[in-house]
Amino acid sequence: MDTRAAGTLDEALGRLHATGPEFEGRLTNHGPMAVEAMVRRGQGARVHRWVDAYARRLEERPGRYGRVTGENWREALGDPRYLADWAGYFAERLAEAPWRAVLAEWWPRLLPGIAAGATHPVIRVGHAVRVLLRDGENEPRLAELAHGLGYWAARHQPLPPGIARPAAPGPAGEALRAVPRVPDPSGGINHRLGQITRLPAWDEGAPGADSGAARERLAELVRAATGYYATHGHGQPVMLVHAATAPNAVLRALPALPPELWPRSLSAAWSASAAVVAAYAPGDGPREPAEPGGVSAEELFERAAAHGDEHAIKLVDTALDVAAAHPEDGLAGAAALRAVELIDPLSY
Structure with a gap:
């Protein structure tokens, strides 16, 4: 800067x-x-x-x-x-x-x-x-x-106690798609989070002593949650942003933290991302993602900034992190376009 x-x-x-x-x-x-x-x-x-x-x-x-x-x-x-x-x-x-x-x-x-x-x-x-x-x-x-x-x-708020943690599919994307929706997807987020009884135990794949594995899996989660938004963001365009931006915030903090804290950071990030998906996953399943074509990263973010909504800005910011690490991942750009398309712009 x-x-x-x-x-x-x-x-x-x-x-x-x-x-x-x-x-x-x-x-x-x-x-x-x-x-x-x-x-x-x-x-x-x-x-x-x-x-x-x-x-x-x-x-x-x-x-x-x-x-x-x-x-x-x-x-x-x-x-x-x-x-x-x-x-x-x-x-x-x-x-x-x-x-x-x-x-x-x-x-x-x-x-x-x-x-x-x-x-x-x-x-x-x-x-x-x-x-x-x-x-x-x-x-x-x-x-x-x-x-x-x-x-x-x-605002410190743990998830409900006693959540069952069944075995999860291997890749993070499959695990997110396997998260069960809450039975009553109405009301605010606290009402929804209070209904969670099961979350797949995807985070258990990183041994407690292996901080490097924890970081890699956290990056995988951010990429998967960004891709999830590209296909499922219509479930709740604003709230589902956080399934990607929350774990990315944890990923950004890791270099400032002792490596021994990284595995539990992965577990917390997974819980947060999966909980948001449980609360706001669409009832009608996925949709085809937008086609980013040849839109550059700079143009994607310029569109988000012009759009002005804070959630779109943050989602596109995270999507560009993913795209920088995985240039071949078209879902990152698709997620950015979907956020700008689905979320109402800020008037300014």
Whole structure:
């Protein structure tokens, strides 16, 4: 990221940090994630105008409820009344210790609640870590990590206990297609996640001691979930985005984490992706994917940025990660086109 682009990102993050992580009840503020992707993909010139339009929907940061400390954090975990307090706690921790150390300490504590906020908190953390790893740390970037970790901690939400884990087909794509739909696919995500009783145990294919295998399988999951969107995204075009973007956020965070945490990161990412599929898989099965033809990666993302919807931007961002690693994979480009086609654009 060049100096000008970095400056655009830091300015946009500063503007967005005056807003809360949620609005209109429990809708997630995607601003920091979207602007990071836009700057990363060469669309920085659109960022401030996009923030102008998107910020009309946002709300001010919530007020403090009670101080989170090293002594009471377990009681505050998963309590949304502490939304502002958790962000403040992580800001303090990041001022005291290197950000990688703070991330490594809290990552295993937060992973069991990866479904929190419909997986948005872990996605926000993944974008924040990508910036820190590639472009270095400064005040707005560390603040963004604090906001992401704080959001995750406040909305921490494990999946229902006692979920059966039958043997899964080998490839990740087959495993995703084998995930059973929840019996009552209505209502919000919490209602749907609460109905999950079975998820294939695909993640058990990576031995606990083999971090390299865990990373490879996580990359396989991201590729498969992106391809799943290309054929199944019509089930719920917005929510099924997260089946791909949540595991990709975990994949982006791995280089900043100790390798011994990688296998459990794979397991959590699989649980999140499979849970989203269980909640929103279409009842009428797959459809033929769009044909990307000769559209370049740059043009795909330019279309997403012009479209403006934050979910389309994030899905295309993930699809381009997959396409860069697997240029022969036409489903990645098809998923990008499908997101722009199915999701309503942002007016700006």
